Amino acid sequence: MIVRDRPGLLRLFFILRGSIVLRILPQVLVIFVLSAGVVWARATHPGWVPAFNGAPFALLGIALSVFLGFRNNACYDRWWEARKDWGQLLYTVRDLGRQTLVLDREGQGGKEPKAARRQLLRLAMAFGHALVCHLRPGGDATKPRRFLSAGQLAGFEASRNRPDFLLRQMGQVLAELLAGGYVSDIQYTVLESTLGRMSAVLAACERIRNTPVPFGYTLLLHRTAYLFCFLLPFGFADVLHWGTPFITGLVAYTFFGLDALGDELEEPFGTRLNALPIEALADTMEINLREALGETDLPSLPQPKGHVLM
Structure with a gap:
């Protein structure tokens, strides 16, 4: 995602990074050259064209502008919904860090609650990084592995949905705490609902990534x-x-x-310059x-x- 102060009026016309000029420059040049050729032909050989x-x-042009506006609004809605989902995930894991303070004590037989809290939060860190790799293939897959034990790592590697695997591991830790009497039924319910919110974010992001704007609609506009x-x-x-x-080039x-x-906003988890900075958000959650x-x-x-910011 492009992060910068708003440039002045003069610089606004010369900024390339973050714009789509370089992507569409070949098409615009083709239209410009074609237009020049048509004008030359009409002036010298009117019967040719x-x-x-x-x-x-x-x-x-008016109808096409309206349709393009509708499509861009739909693509922006996808981009903004994805940003809201990651914002929800960020404050949910912060809630988890605060809610698990109830475990920051020694148990009767040792340090079970304290160790369980550390394990839960480390799994939550791994979840954020694993979600980035799940939504953006080619991401840094070493980041989530840093927080997993050898036993967890084997299941993590074998899982087809690694973020969901991590949520199941967190649920197992909570179930063991409840069975051991380290948390009450109410505390367990609160913590489990937090995991449910994290799972809802995972499902929402998967829905956005796996359900693009209908291809026929995009093809018609193209x-x-x-x-x-x-x-x-x-x-x-x-x-x-x-x-x-010059006029047709501008159009x-x-x-x-x-x-x-619209193509860039349609893929909010991609790697183009206008995609969401989900990797930076996962790093923020870890910190x-x-x-x-x-x-x-x-x-x-x-x-x-x-x-x-990526």
Whole structure:
């Protein structure tokens, strides 16, 4: 995700990092060159290329703008919902760190509750990092493994849904605490409901990742946008003359840009510049939980590199 102060008006026109200019530049250049060719042909050899009335293009452009706006709103809703889910996960694990303070004591036969609290919070740290790898294939898979014992690691590697495996491990720890009489029924219910909220975040993120915007809708907009931009020079070459390449290039930048931006927002857990910084959020959760355990040798909070936070 791009993290930077809002630039001034002059710099706003020259910023490339975080924009979609580089992605759509080839298409815009093609439209520009095509428009220049059409204008040249209409001026020197009018019979070579056809000319259309530009009025229908205005109506089609309005309709296409509305459809692109609807799609971008739908994609932004996915992006924002994903951000809310990760925000919920962040405060849920903070709740877990506070709720487990009831275990920060020695049991009758040793240090069972205290060790169980540490195990729960370390599993929660592993959960955040495992969720990043689950949603963003190719992530740093070594991060969740640091918090697992040898026995847990074997099951973790064999699991098809590793975040859910970690939740089951946390549930097992709670069940053992209840069976040992270290927590009351009410305390167990509160802690179990916290795990339920973490599981709900996992399910919500999986739903977003595995249910894209309907392909037919996206395909229709892609085709219409490209067809509109390729035909546009033929409708305005006789009216705008050599201004046609610049006007059609600007229109192509707008439509192709909205289309490309919608593609990026549709995948909030991806690795493009406008994706959510879920790796940084998982690192933040780890730092918060390590602090809850009383650790003092903590790394600094994640910072953007080159105005990008991943």
